[in-house]
Amino acid sequence: GAVVSQHPSRVICKSGTSVKIECRSLDFQATTMFWYRQFPKQSLMLMATSNEGSKATYEQGVEKDKFLINHASLTLSTLTVTSAHPEDSSFYICSANRNRGGGNEQFFGPGTRLTVL
Amino acid sequence: QKEVEQNSGPLSVPEGAIASLNCTYSDRGSQSSFWYRQYSGKSPELIMSIYSNGDKEDGRFTAQLNKASQYVSLLIRDSQPSDSATYLCAVGVYNTDKLIFGTGTRLQVFP
Numbered sequence: 001g002a003v004v005s006q007h008p009s010r011v012i013c014k015s016g017t018s019v020k021i022e023c024r025s026l027d028f029q030a031t032t033m034f035w036y037r038q039f040p041k042q043s044l045m046l047m048a049t050s051n052e053g054s055k056a057t058y059e060q061g062v063e064k065d066k067f068l069i070n071h072a073s074l075t076l077s078t079l080t081v082t083s084a085h086p087e088d089s090s091f092y093i094c095s096a097n098r099n100r101g102g103g104n105e106q107f108f109g110p111g112t113r114l115t116v117l
Numbered sequence: 118q119k120e121v122e123q124n125s126g127p128l129s130v131p132e133g134a135i136a137s138l139n140c141t142y143s144d145r146g147s148q149s150s151f152w153y154r155q156y157s158g159k160s161p162e163l164i165m166s167i168y169s170n171g172d173k174e175d176g177r178f179t180a181q182l183n184k185a186s187q188y189v190s191l192l193i194r195d196s197q198p199s200d201s202a203t204y205l206c207a208v209g210v211y212n213t214d215k216l217i218f219g220t221g222t223r224l225q226v227f228p
Contacts, residue, residue, distance in 0.1 A: 002163075032214050034215070034216075042220065043205065043218045043219060043220040043221055044161070044205070044218045046215060046216070046217075049214070049215060093160045093161075097214050100166075102166070102168045102169075103148070103149050103166070103168050103209070104149075104209075104214050105151070105163060105166050106151075106163070106207075106216060107163060108153075108160040108161050108162070108163075109160060110159070110160050111159070111160040
């Protein structure tokens with residue numbers, strides 16, 4: 001149980017284009033999902049919290065107009081990187097929150113490696 | 118600024134030995150701690166969650182949490198080469214569902 005999928009796994013795009021990443025919880029419903037970014041040899045940095053049916057909450061320093069998040073259903077959240085630039089190249093990972101008895105646990109998708117040329 | 122501190126390693130242990138990983142955190146209100154394993158180029162995988170003071174065992178893994186000391190540890194018994202990975206400590210941010218991650222400890226288990 002607690003499987004999270006992410007698509008695409010890898011994308012290469014030209015500077016200025018927009019890229020959409022999907023995150024799905026396959027065997028449970030997730031009212032809350034999270035989007036992280038990880039640069040090489042660094043830890044995960046939380047970008048935003050995605051709540052089903054409401055606006056996402058962005059962390060300080062993350063541009064909400066550049067990283068558009070939509071949580072359309074209890075199993076799907078999408079992240080759109082608008083007008084991508086080379087500095088946006090990174091490993092983007094989503095996670096979904098699942099309640100398991102004592103508390104909530106986050107289960108991660110396999111990640112999307114974005115390369116902007 | 119809430120922080121989670123881990124020794125970056127690498128921690129090298131021989132196969133069959135016990136690997137001990139440690140983590141401290143600054144958020145006094147945190148009620149939960151987690152250990153994730155991350156292989157190179159892959160996303161993190163949850164291996165242990167702990168919410169109460171004391172020990173929690175799951176197979177070869179034992180997590181220990183001390184909220185008063187803001188300290189959490191992970192022991193891996195009978196370490197295997199396949200355990201070689203980066204281990205991320207994460208703690209819950211008080212009154213939210215968010216997690217703060219440490220930078221990870223790289224574990225190397227040699228045959």
